[in-house]
Amino acid sequence: MLAYIARRIVYVIPIIISVALVCFLLVHLAPGDPLVAVLPADASQELAAQLRASYGFDRPLPVQFGLWVWKALHGDLGTSIATGRPVLGEVMRAVSNTVMLAITAAVVGFTLGLTLGLIAGYYRNTWVDKVATSIAVAGVSVPHYWLGIVLVIIFSVQLNWLPAVGAGPGGSNAWSWDWTHLRYLVLPAVTMAAIPMGIITRTVRALTGDIRSQDFVEALRAKGMRETFVFRHVVRNAAPTAMAVMGLQLGYMLGGSILIETVFSWPGTGLLLNSAIFQRDLPLLQGTILVLALFFVLLNLLVDVAQAMIDPRISRS
Structure with missing residues (x-):
């Protein structure tokens, strides 16, 4: 197991x-000058060159990349062009x-x-299966931004049960674990x-149906095993693939x-990326994408290790 984890790392x-x-x-191949957002319209060439040098944009791209990676390894992702605050x-x-x-x-989706x-x-080709499959197809097919707008119209505008935007009262971003x-x-x-x-519904449905049709499940039933015991075996065999799908979905979220x-x-x-794209804030855009990509890679590493712990065949393959 340790050798498998070392290889994955x-x-x-x-x-x-x-x-x-x-x-x-x-980010650097995108058109436009990132300093347009902070330079006044009547800025002189000297001021533009000085500001470009302060952000390191006057150096060759390989040098910029090397310096950016070196600073990132030390916890410095640069300074936001739009706000002047540290990107990290x-x-x-x-x-x-x-x-x-x-x-x-x-938690809700999984x-x-x-x-x-x-x-x-477990109940393939019954009305239960059709209802569950219909819900799954609707969940996959409906664009989530459209679903969000519909939920806002229903629960915020018409029923006035839940707030529509923000993370706190009055637009505050300070979080507290209370109902407000x-x-x-x-x-x-x-x-x-x-x-x-x-x-996940469609994946687990296909896995469960396929595993239940295998010979070992019939052998367990032939030995007189209770259905709860058989169910545990089905879940355990479906867990590695289901975990891989859940890990990818969490990374996408x-x-x-x-x-x-x-x-x-x-x-x-997401909102930070949106504002960084429209403001052409390169340091903020690069830092956000890098952190999200690292989260995705590390999350997949954890999923691989968890899969090997559940199914030892993976680490031996």
């Missing part, structure tokens, strides 16, 4: 380097909000997805949970929530 290192390189190049502080505040939203959505998938897989603040988490979490719920956070004005990395 070694494999992650070039992936992280490649992610950092792609992130750096894609801006990103970590947004990451904490996104992680809270993603974990809440994951719980519903596993429950519906197991029920549909939790109300702001409900609609974006439900919206974000829809797609993972549908994907951490990194792909830009539309949902924009709809609900949730102060996470």
Whole structure:
């Protein structure tokens, strides 16, 4: 097991380097001057050159990349062009909000997805299976930003049960674990949970149905094993694949929530990326993408290790 974990960690290192390189190049290949947002319209060439030198934009791209990686390894992701504040502080505040939203959505989506998938897989080709499958297809098919707008219209505008935007009263971003603040988490979490719920339901349904048709399940029943014991074996055999899917979906929720956070004005990395893109804030854009990519890579590493712990065949292969 330790050798397997060591191999996975070694494999992650070039992936992280490649992610950092792609992130750096894609941002710099985008058209436009990032200093337009802070330079006055009548700025002189000397002022523009001085400001470009202060941010390191006057150096060759390989030098910029090397310096950026070196500073990032020491916890310095640069300074935001738009706000003048350290990028790391801006990103970590947004990451904490996104992680809270993603974990809440994951609890809702994964719980519903596993429950519906197991029920549909155990009762295939019945009305229960058709209902669960319909819910899963609807969850996958409906665009989440459209679902968010519909939920706001119903629960915020018409019923006035839940707040529409923000993370706290009066637009405050200071979080507290009470019902006043939790109300702001409900609609974006439900919206974000829809797609993972549908994907996991369909995956678990297919896994459960396939495993139940295998010979070892019939052998367990022939030995007189109780159905609860058989069910545990089915779940254990389906767990590695289901965990891989859940890990990917959690990674997507951490990194792909830009539309949902924009709809609900949730102060996470999605909203931060949105503002950084429109303001051409290169340091903030690079830092946010890098942190999200690292989260995704490390999350997949943890899923690989967890899979090997559940199914020893993976570590021996």
